[in-house]
Amino acid sequence: MNKQICLATNNKGKLREYREILAPMGFTIYSPADLNIDFDVDETGADYRENSLLKAKGLRKLVPFPVIADDSGLEILALDCFPGLHSSRFAESMGGYPKAYEEIFRRLEGKDRSARFRCCICYLENEDSKPLYFEGFCPGQILNAPHGTNGFGYDPIFHSEEADIDFGVASEETKNAVSHRAKALQKLKVFFAIG
Numbered sequence: 001m002n003k004q005i006c007l008a009t010n011n012k013g014k015l016r017e018y019r020e021i022l023a024p025m026g027f028t029i030y031s032p033a034d035l036n037i038d039f040d041v042d043e044t045g046a047d048y049r050e051n052s053l054l055k056a057k058g059l060r061k062l063v064p065f066p067v068i069a070d071d072s073g074l075e076i077l078a079l080d081c082f083p084g085l086h087s088s089r090f091a092e093s094m095g096g097y098p099k100a101y102e103e104i105f106r107r108l109e110g111k112d113r114s115a116r117f118r119c120c121i122c123y124l125e126n127e128d129s130k131p132l133y134f135e136g137f138c139p140g141q142i143l144n145a146p147h148g149t150n151g152f153g154y155d156p157i158f159h160s161e162e163a164d165i166d167f168g169v170a171s172e173e174t175k176n177a178v179s180h181r182a183k184a185l186q187k188l189k190v191f192f193a194i195g
C-alpha cells in the first residue's frame, strides 16, 4: 500500500488530527499546500458522501498518490438535521457564527435540543478506484447560550454527551476522543491496519 496520502484540506487542525492518527502507522500525510497545489472544490453534492467524493476526485487528478477527503456538519434533529451539509454556508449567510448561533436558538425555542456532528471520510486510491467511505457521529445537545471559545464552528453551542462537556471549553484532546471526525478516522485506521 502506498504510504503517501494527500488530504483534501488546508485546515491545519484537521491536518494535525489526521497526522496524529496515521503517522504512527507509517503514513506521510500531505496537504495540497505542501504540494504547492491550489485546491478548491464546489461542494455541490446532495449528501456528505457526494461532497467528500467530489473533493477526493478533484484532488486525485492533481496528485500522484491516494487521497483522503472529508465532509462534515452539525445536524439538529428537531430542525430536520439543519444546518447539516450547509453548516458552513449557513454561518456565512448569517454574517458569522455568533449570528448563526442566535438564529439556531430562535428556531429551537420550545423544541428538543438533541443534535449531532457527523463526518464522512472518502478514501480514493486511484482516479478509477472504488471510493471507500468511513463515517462517524458525535451525539449531544445544543446549549441555551454559547459557552467558551475553544474549537471552531459550532463548538461553542454544543454539549457532547459522551465526553459530558461543552466543546467550547473542551481541550483538543478531549474533543478528539469523541469527535465525529476522530470516529470516522478510527474506522479508516482499522481499514489501513487490515486492508
Ligand code: IMP
Pocket: 070, 071, 072, 073, 074, 087, 088, 091, 117, 151, 152, 153, 154, 155, 179
Ligand atoms: P467541512 O467538513 O470542513 O466542510 O466543514 C463543514 C462545517 O461543519 C464547518 O465549517 C463547521 O461549520 C461545521 N463543523 C464540522 N465539524 C465541526 C466541529 O468539529 N465543530 C464545530 N463545527 C463543525
